Amino acid sequence: MPEFGPVTCAGCGLLCDDVTVDASSDGVRLRPECPLGARWFSEQLGRSDAAPATIDGEPADVESALARAAELLRGARRPLVHGFEGATVEDARAAVALADRLGALVFTGDGVWPGAPALALRGASTATLGEIRDRSSLVVIWREDPQSTHPRLLERLGFAGATPERALVVVDDRDTATTWRADGQHRWPRDLDLEALIGLHLWQKGVAPPAGNLATELGRLTERVASAMHVTFVYGPALNAGAGGQRRALALHELVRAMSHERHVVTLELPDAPGSRSADDVLAWQSGYSGQVDFAPGHPEWVTATEPPDDVDVTVRVESGPAGGVVTGPVWIRTAAAGVQASGTVHRLDGVPIALQAPLPGDAPTAATLLRALLAKVAP
Numbered sequence: 001m002p003e004f005g006p007v008t009c010a011g012c013g014l015l016c017d018d019v020t021v022d023a024s025s026d027g028v029r030l031r032p033e034c035p036l037g038a039r040w041f042s043e044q045l046g047r048s049d050a051a052p053a054t055i056d057g058e059p060a061d062v063e064s065a066l067a068r069a070a071e072l073l074r075g076a077r078r079p080l081v082h083g084f085e086g087a088t089v090e091d092a093r094a095a096v097a098l099a100d101r102l103g104a105l106v107f108t109g110d111g112v113w114p115g116a117p118a119l120a121l122r123g124a125s126t127a128t129l130g131e132i133r134d135r136s137s138l139v140v141i142w143r144e145d146p147q148s149t150h151p152r153l154l155e156r157l158g159f160a161g162a163t164p165e166r167a168l169v170v171v172d173d174r175d176t177a178t179t180w181r182a183d184g185q186h187r188w189p190r191d192l193d194l195e196a197l198i199g200l201h202l203w204q205k206g207v208a209p210p211a212g213n214l215a216t217e218l219g220r221l222t223e224r225v226a227s228a229m230h231v232t233f234v235y236g237p238a239l240n241a242g243a244g245g246q247r248r249a250l251a252l253h254e255l256v257r258a259m260s261h262e263r264h265v266v267t268l269e270l271p272d273a274p275g276s277r278s279a280d281d282v283l284a285w286q287s288g289y290s291g292q293v294d295f296a297p298g299h300p301e302w303v304t305a306t307e308p309p310d311d312v313d314v315t316v317r318v319e320s321g322p323a324g325g326v327v328t329g330p331v332w333i334r335t336a337a338a339g340v341q342a343s344g345t346v347h348r349l350d351g352v353p354i355a356l357q358a359p360l361p362g363d364a365p366t367a368a369t370l371l372r373a374l375l376a377k378v379a380p
């Protein structure tokens with residue numbers, strides 16, 4: 001296969017648009033180098049080797065698979081639409097339209113249910129990657145390891161070479177590829193994060209926490225923040241996922257709001273999947289809420305549950321996992337990989353819309369096309 005590029009890589013939410021792909025018999029290589037992006041392109045290029053669809057694991061044609069999926073959805077009492085890991089804006093729009101017609105529950109993820117999303121409760125101070133690169137003199141990475149999950153983040157934030165006038169600090173009690181690159185590290189266990197965020201907030205108001213190891217670390221971090229006029233907090237699932245995650249996220253956004261009285265402070269969220277931001281934005285445009293929305297009452301209702309309801313009987317999983325596709329119960333239908341065989345739009349992790357190209361020909365439909373066909377069959 002010839003080299004192609006420059007194209008946009010959707011291997012993580014950074015959506016780097018300067019990537020050249022060399023897919024030879026020795027494997028896939030990217031320029032600029034990125035092992036995560038190479039793995040993503042390798043998985044997407046391998047998609048076309050699979051059957052167009054399967055029903056109960058047996059190969060099937062797309063029309064039969066659509067008919068079976070529509071039959072399941074017509075009989076569903078409590079359908080759930082979820083996934084979106086590799087979905088485009090167009091895929092998410094079609095999925096939300098289907099959910100609206102079905103009276104389904106929509107969850108723009110595939111794992112832990114977040115509960116009451118902190119962003120919707122308090123809002124957030126945010127900035128684009130370019131603004132952070134040009135303005136932030138201190139970047140605090142909260143318990144994430146972007147060198148593994150978003151390998152070019154530090155380069156995109158301007159930390160590619162020596163940056164004597166800027167500092168990169170990590171809050172983490174682990175040693176990671178990112179802590180190795182950092183100018184400083186603050187260590188405390190993850191289960192003290194809420195206490196630490198509230199402690200920083202109190203310190204911001206002039207109330208020092210009681211002496212102890214955590215107080216020493218918080219004092220050092222407060223001093224670093226006090227010496228910078230533009231600060232960015234980078235956070236992600238390590239802060240806001242799991243039990244108490246949204247309470248911790250809320251504490252971070254409240255801290256940022258308090259700090260912003262004296263300096264410019266912003267946050268940058270690292271989503272756990274590249275399609276999550278697009279799906280959240282589409283759901284917000286179309287329903288007024290993001291994250292988890294229930295269309296069963298006949299109008300969109302925001303869901304603050306921390307677990308899926310136990311009466312879900314049919315699920316539609318959209319572009320999730322390495323094989324992607326649209327999965328309805330035992331029916332899987334292969335889709336063209338957005339960014340390789342199909343074009344589309346995806347929102348970068350800072351909310352900027354980015355176009356995905358289709359550098360290689362493909363024979364499969366997009367998830368958006370399949371979901372629209374399903375909608376036509378379910379509600380002609």
Ligand code: SF4
Nearest residue numbers: 009011012016034037
């Ligand atoms: S950092 Fe992310 S978007 Fe950029 S090349 Fe690597 S995997 Fe792709």
